[in-house]
Amino acid sequence: MTASKRILIVEDEPAIADTLIYVLNSSGYRTEHVGLLQTALVRLQSTEFSLVILDVGLPDGNGFDLCRQLRRFSDIPVIFLTAHGDEIDRIVGLEIGADDYITKPFSPREVATRVGVILRRLGAPNPTPAPNSPFDLDSQAGRIRYCGQLLDLTRYEFLLLKLFIEHPERIFSREQLLERIWQDPGDVFDRTVDTHIKTLRAKLRLAAADQDPIRTHRGLGYSLQSR
Missing domain, CATH: 3.40.50.2300 (Response regulator)
Incomplete structure (x- = not known):
């Protein structure tokens, strides 16, 4: 409607x-x-x-x-x-x-x-999060908590992490992330994805310094550990 x-x-x-x-x-x-x-x-x-x-x-x-x-x-x-x-x-x-x-x-x-x-x-409705996930996603409010801490995210950091949370363990290539997150991916460079992943990782480390839930798959892309 x-x-x-x-x-x-x-x-x-x-x-x-x-x-x-x-x-x-x-x-x-x-x-x-x-x-x-x-x-x-x-x-x-x-x-x-x-x-x-x-x-x-x-x-x-x-x-x-x-x-x-x-x-x-x-x-x-x-x-x-x-x-x-x-x-x-x-x-x-x-x-x-x-x-x-x-x-x-x-x-x-x-x-x-x-x-x-x-x-x-x-x-769009959200898929059910993975059991025992350290992430708490509130799409309506545009908020994500990690290990109990509210993350201070930019719009694109939020959309990236939201996508990962909704599809745990799935590997997304840079091209797929550009298509899903940026409305006109032809106007955005691949390094834009890498830059946002880097800043997102830094914010996750502030919440849990000993954790690194975003995995880099060389030649393939990125994924999020389910737990």
Whole structure:
């Protein structure tokens, strides 16, 4: 059901905003539109939204800056809209916590489809955790405890560890992790996975210094020990 899903559109071009409002409303979502970053920040701090569609270039600032501020208090999914297709811009957007990145001009139906994919992925039911697992996963709250300690995770660290917990002992290649965690894996380097695994391991060691539950399988990928 999409009826309860509220989408915030942050876009200063009325024609583009009207098109997005129409297609998303037609798809069953509720929408709210603002044209300035500061207005968007106020709305995001005071109202519950399911997803944000955020233009990178706005009259009062850069959408990347809003995303950075947003990630300090919320894990809400973010889709960037931009007139620039430069690879570095796409990489920056994804690295700071965006879930997808769409270059103008775009198909409004494609945007609606991507919105649906992201919301279905985040709302999917969780498999039963392995018995006696040291991990306690709370998907709805976006929290994971390890050996009784709450982990301070970034969005992508959370999604990586969540995937591992849901599939203990399964080996995931870098390509599979890119496909499952990053919405547009073609714009992300393999080393991005390695970097996130490294920081994730460091945080796990802070909770249990004598444990290293993430296994590296040379030439294959990574897996999580079931206990």
